[in-house]
Amino acid sequence: MLQSTRGLPLDVRLSAYIDGEVNETERKELEQLIARDDEARRVLETLQAGSSFGNKAFEELLHDPVPLSLVRRIKQGPGVSAKTEHLAISAPRKTKQRLWPRALAASLVLLLVGGSTGFIIGKTSDDETQSVKIAAARTWLDDIADYHRLYARQTAEHLVEVPASAGGKIEGWLASNVGVNFSLPDLSDKGLTFEGARLLVAAGKPVAQLMYKDQDGDVFAICFLKSPPGDTDGKMTESMRDDIAMISWQKNDASYVVVGPSSDANLHQLATAISAAI
Amino acid sequence: MRPAVESNEFRRDLVSVLPKLRRFAMTLTRNAADADDLVQEVCERAITRYHLWNGEGRLESWIYAMTRNLWIDEIRKRRVRTGSGTVDAAEQDELSIEASGEKAVYANQLQKMILSMPEGLASVFLLVNIEGHSYREAADILKIPIGTVMSRISTARLRLASMITETTERRA
Numbered sequence: 001m002l003q004s005t006r007g008l009p010l011d012v013r014l015s016a017y018i019d020g021e022v023n024e025t026e027r028k029e030l031e032q033l034i035a036r037d038d039e040a041r042r043v044l045e046t047l048q049a050g051s052s053f054g055n056k057a058f059e060e061l062l063h064d065p066v067p068l069s070l071v072r073r074i075k076q077g078p079g080v081s082a083k084t085e086h087l088a089i090s091a092p093r094k095t096k097q098r099l100w101p102r103a104l105a106a107s108l109v110l111l112l113v114g115g116s117t118g119f120i121i122g123k124t125s126d127d128e129t130q131s132v133k134i135a136a137a138r139t140w141l142d143d144i145a146d147y148h149r150l151y152a153r154q155t156a157e158h159l160v161e162v163p164a165s166a167g168g169k170i171e172g173w174l175a176s177n178v179g180v181n182f183s184l185p186d187l188s189d190k191g192l193t194f195e196g197a198r199l200l201v202a203a204g205k206p207v208a209q210l211m212y213k214d215q216d217g218d219v220f221a222i223c224f225l226k227s228p229p230g231d232t233d234g235k236m237t238e239s240m241r242d243d244i245a246m247i248s249w250q251k252n253d254a255s256y257v258v259v260g261p262s263s264d265a266n267l268h269q270l271a272t273a274i275s276a277a278i
Numbered sequence: 279m280r281p282a283v284e285s286n287e288f289r290r291d292l293v294s295v296l297p298k299l300r301r302f303a304m305t306l307t308r309n310a311a312d313a314d315d316l317v318q319e320v321c322e323r324a325i326t327r328y329h330l331w332n333g334e335g336r337l338e339s340w341i342y343a344m345t346r347n348l349w350i351d352e353i354r355k356r357r358v359r360t361g362s363g364t365v366d367a368a369e370q371d372e373l374s375i376e377a378s379g380e381k382a383v384y385a386n387q388l389q390k391m392i393l394s395m396p397e398g399l400a401s402v403f404l405l406v407n408i409e410g411h412s413y414r415e416a417a418d419i420l421k422i423p424i425g426t427v428m429s430r431i432s433t434a435r436l437r438l439a440s441m442i443t444e445t446t447e448r449r450a
Binding site for chain 2: 009011015049051056061070071074
């Protein structure tokens, strides 16, 4: 049942008119008023302008990345452990609650680093080996995250190396360079448009990168490289690098990763669809 | 107790509304840190009480109402702790509190502007103008009279319209 707006201020009545919250009789009455009264028309236009401006501003809020840790906890956990993961929303105590575990963790890290450093110095040799080990800890996914951060910010002109218009040539070009045969996934039913491809190098190996965009202009990438089959074939692993979420898996003789904004809650479903289609 | 698969479906649905939930929380708390804490608490509560969700209507409405309730509880706790604190506009017909510049800490200029709106306006605008809830639905979620929804949506639009002028003047 719609509310009567009679007797309310003009801006409230016109606002209700915009929202379709007036009954038929009042709607006609207000339309006649708008047609003959300049002030009513001016107020209506102001309200509509406010709506449009607000739409834009609120749309921006929607694109803020949702903390992936929260997404993961909801999706995977059998239940959220209040004891270990509850964050009280009490402001005055919040700093303490948040800081002491971090301070403890930081102290432990410093202790370990200090201990390790002392051990390394004490050994007086093998410095080079240590450096190599540290460098090796960086995976191909770290390189992919860096590439994504760089390329996702590019304008359409520089987003890809070979545009989607090259069609079937892309599959042949990438397959021959990377050594992985694949089919270009059509993700239009997921709201993603194929923009084109790039050939990258990550962890010293050639990597194929397929770039997609959604309706909001967010960039999603599928990257893969040749790698020996492992024990974890098919198992999907989720990780986050700041505002970028990554879901990776191994299948046959290749490793794959889907990269997208961490705010995207459907990345896992997307990765599953890609794994089946590629 | 419902089978696990239903629980998993609920979790999936919950994840899919997270960006919207966070945005709604931002309109209540008007700063990102409080919004994130609030979202986490709401999700915890929703998961433990998902059997109470009847599956009818919009999941957002159920979650939003829970979010609003938790935020009101939090404000009350803060008021008790501080001995005075703010008065929650969501419980009042009259708007009285302006968000301080410090509170509306957010990178984007547009976001800063909407988060600096007087309490209660942004939530109503979001529910009605952006997400298409009816006045009745918005009133139920925010637990305010429908007349308050009507006046707030209008005030929010006029306020946003005045921001266009402010933005233009600032650029000039």
